[in-house]
Amino acid sequence: xxxxxxxxxxxxxxxxxxxxxxxxxxxxxxxxxxxxxxxxxxxxxxxxxxxxxxxxxxxxxxxxxxxxxxxxxxxxxxxxxxxxxxxxxxxxxxxxxxxxxxxxxxxxxxxxxxxxxxxxxxxxxxxxxxxxxxxxxxxxxxxxxxxxxxxxxxxxxxxxxxxxxxxxxxxxxxxxxxxxxxxxxxxxxxxxxxxxxxxxxxxxxxxxxxxxxxxxxxxxxxxxxxxxxxxxxxxxxxxxxxxxxxxxxxxxxxxxxxxxxxxxxxxxxxxxxxxxxxxxxxxxxxxxxxxxxxxxxxxxxxxxxxxxxxxxxxxxxxxxxxxxxxxxxxxxxxxxxxxxxxxxxxxxxxxxxxxxxxxxxxxxxxxxxxxxxxxxxxxxxxxxxxxxxxxxxxxxxxxxxxxxxx
Ligand SMILES: *[C@@H]1O[C@H](CO)[C@@H](O)[C@H](O)[C@H]1NC(C)=O
Ligand SMILES: *[C@@H]1O[C@H](CO)[C@@H](O)[C@H](O)[C@H]1NC(C)=O
Numbered sequence: 001x002x003x004x005x006x007x008x009x010x011x012x013x014x015x016x017x018x019x020x021x022x023x024x025x026x027x028x029x030x031x032x033x034x035x036x037x038x039x040x041x042x043x044x045x046x047x048x049x050x051x052x053x054x055x056x057x058x059x060x061x062x063x064x065x066x067x068x069x070x071x072x073x074x075x076x077x078x079x080x081x082x083x084x085x086x087x088x089x090x091x092x093x094x095x096x097x098x099x100x101x102x103x104x105x106x107x108x109x110x111x112x113x114x115x116x117x118x119x120x121x122x123x124x125x126x127x128x129x130x131x132x133x134x135x136x137x138x139x140x141x142x143x144x145x146x147x148x149x150x151x152x153x154x155x156x157x158x159x160x161x162x163x164x165x166x167x168x169x170x171x172x173x174x175x176x177x178x179x180x181x182x183x184x185x186x187x188x189x190x191x192x193x194x195x196x197x198x199x200x201x202x203x204x205x206x207x208x209x210x211x212x213x214x215x216x217x218x219x220x221x222x223x224x225x226x227x228x229x230x231x232x233x234x235x236x237x238x239x240x241x242x243x244x245x246x247x248x249x250x251x252x253x254x255x256x257x258x259x260x261x262x263x264x265x266x267x268x269x270x271x272x273x274x275x276x277x278x279x280x281x282x283x284x285x286x287x288x289x290x291x292x293x294x295x296x297x298x299x300x301x302x303x304x305x306x307x308x309x310x311x312x313x314x315x316x317x318x319x320x321x322x323x324x325x326x327x328x329x330x331x332x333x334x335x336x337x338x339x340x341x342x343x344x345x346x347x348x349x350x351x352x353x354x355x356x357x358x359x360x361x362x363x364x365x366x367x368x369x370x371x372x373x374x375x376x377x378x379x380x381x382x383x384x385x386x387x388x389x390x391x392x393x394x395x396x397x398x399x400x401x402x403x404x405x406x
Contacts, residue, residue: 062113065113066113069113077125120151120152120193120217120225120227121217121219121220121225123151123152124151124152124153124154124225125151125152125153125154126153126154126156127153127154127155127156127240128155128156128157128158128159129175129240130157130158131174131175132155132157132174132175132237132238132239132240133157133173133174133239133240133241133242134165134169134173134174134179134239134240134241134242134243135173135242136173136174136175137172137173138175140175141175141176141177141235142175142176142235142237143176143231143234143235143236143237144176144180144228144230144231144236144237144238145230145231145232145233145234145236146234147230149228149229149230151227152217152225152226152227153225153226153227153228154223154224154225154226155224155226155238155240156240157240157242157245160245160248161222161223161245161247161248162240162241162242162244162245162247162248163186163223163224163240163241163244163247164180164181164182164186164224164226164238164239164240164241165179165181165182165239165241165243165244165261166181166182166184166185166186166241166258166261167181167260167261167262168181168199168201168206169181169201169239169241170201171201171202171203173239174237174238174239174240175237176235176236176237177202177235177236178200178201178202178208178209178233178235178236179200179201179236179237179239180198180199180200180209180211180231180236180237180238180239181198181199181201181239182196182197182198182216183196183197183198183199183207184196184197186216186218186224187216187217187218187224188218189218189220191218192217193215193216193217194215194216194217195213195214195215195216196213196214196215196216197210197213198210198211198212198213198214198231198238199211200231200233200236209231209232209233209236210232211231211232211233211236212229212230212231212232214226214227214228214229215227220252221252222247222248222250222251222252222254222255222256223247223248226238243258243262243263243264244256244264246264246265246266247264247266249266250266251266253268253269254266254267254268254269255267255269274404275304275317275318275320275401275404276303276304276401277303277304277306277316277317277318277322277399277400277401278301278302278303278304278398278399278400278401279299279301279302279303279304279306279307279314279398279399279400280299280300280301280302280396280397280398281296281297281298281299281300281301281302281307281309281312281396281397281398282296282298282300282388282392282393282394282395282396282397283295283296283297283298283386283388283395283396283397284297284298284388284389284390284392285388285389285390286331286385286386286387286388286389287331287381287385287386287388287395288331288384288385288386289381289383289384289385290381290382290383291380291381292380293311293312293313293378293379293380294312294339294378294379294380294381294395294397295309295310295311295312296309296312296379296395296396296397297309297312298390298393300393301398304317304401311378312378312379312397313376313377313378314376314377314378314397314399315374315375315376315377316371316372316373316374316375316376316377316401317373318373318401318404318405319370319371319372319373319404319405319406320370320371320401320402320403320404320405321368321369321370321371321401321402321403321405322368322369322370322371322377322399322400322401322402323366323367323368323399323400323402324341324366324367324368324369324377324397324398324399325364325365325366325367325396325397325398325399326339326341326351326364326365326379326396326397326398327351327362327363327364327365327394327395327396328351328353328362328363328386328394328395329360329361329362329363329386329387329388329392329394329395330353330355330360330361330362330363330384330385330386330387331360331384331385331386331387335354335355335383335384335385336352336353336354336383336384337352337353337354337363337383337384337385337386338350338351338352338381338382338383338384339351339363339365339379339380339381339382339386340379340380340382341365341367341377341379342377342378342379342380343367343369343371343375343376343377344375344376344377345376347380348367348369349365349366349367350365351363351364351365353384360387362394368402370405377399378397379397
């Protein structure tokens with residue numbers, strides 16, 4: 001951001017503060033409410049425009065930084081690839097800076113980037129070597145001790161994602177004498193990076209070789225990354241379990257499960273019981289006398305879309321405990337002003353103000369209740385006068401689902 005913008009911003013903030021102060025002192029002397037007069041609007045809009053521009057500059061910067069990072073990484077991985085191929089003498093692919101979860105939103109690029117930077121789920125080498133398969137029988141035998149391991153790896157079999165076996169594998173499989181298997185369950189997403197023992201099967205002993213432990217992490221999209229290290233002896237090699245190919249096809253809301261660690265299947269995750277409902281709306285004008293249902297037309301928040309801006313009615317989408325609030329600012333001396341919260345046509349809570357001196361009073365009321373799905377909630381203006389303008393947010397109605405229930 002350049003200096004000119006900084007100055008504009010500072011001036012804008014100063015003008016807003018001073019105009020607010022003037023408005024406040026004025027209101028104590030007269031019955032007219034002029035906190036937030038319309039004159040303030042253009043400045044507020046200007047301020048918003050400056051903020052917008054700041055955000056877009058930030059965004060541009062992030063994009064450039066991202067591109068640069070991707071290029072550097074591509075260069076690095078191709079170098080690594082060559083080095084790996086020389087050492088291992090096998091087919092090793094490298095994972096470039098492509099996006100793995102395309103249904104993920106890019107709302108906050110910089111934050112997401114920072115999170116990914118150290119996350120092995122986004123920085124791994126693909127190990128697609130058919131001879132590692134648990135059903136492979138090869139003439140040659142490989143010893144992973146001869147490979148130079150660096151960083152994280154993801155196992156593939158002919159382009160299909162799969163995982164290490166969690167069971168003893170017969171000898172002379174996986175392109176080696178003593179196949180290495182994971183002596184412990186794969187971690188869950190919430191476990192993060194875990195350390196697991198690795199066993200090599202030899203002469204009827206499933207853990208004849210207690211090889212160097214490795215690190216494992218579960219990634220979004222039902223796959224795992226492994227931090228392989230040099231095994232303790234030869235001929236040992238890390239296995240890729242062909243029975244787990246099915247796991248690579250599980251969808252986002254499924255988990256790959258197995259009882260015998262031989263037959264695997266995708267199982268639907270239990271539905272998360274946490275619907276999000278939040279709304280906040282305001283009425284941008286003055287009200288007087290009886291208004292059956294206040295049509296709060298200015299909607300600031302409507303997560304879950306349970307509030308209808310056309311009718312001013314909130315309709316509970318699920319069973320649960322809800323909390324509501326509604327507010328007003330009385331508009332004229334001497335008038336009694338009543339607003340009622342109406343739940344399923346019952347008047348349940350009132351916001352009552354009665355000011356006799358030349359003054360004005362703000363009022364906020366809350367209500368919490370259990371609602372069944374389909375319940376209807378709105379606010380009625382029963383009598384008196386309420387003051388608001390398009391910028392004041394004084395006549396408001398809002399609420400949240402606190403806990404969803406069956
Ligand atoms: C690329 O490699 C260089 C030196 O090997 C290293 O300093 C740099 O951090 C690496 N960049 C990335 C994005 O991995
Ligand atoms: C190993 O399993 C894969 C996947 O099920 C299959 O395509 C392949 O033919 C099998 N190989 C052998 C040698 O049985």
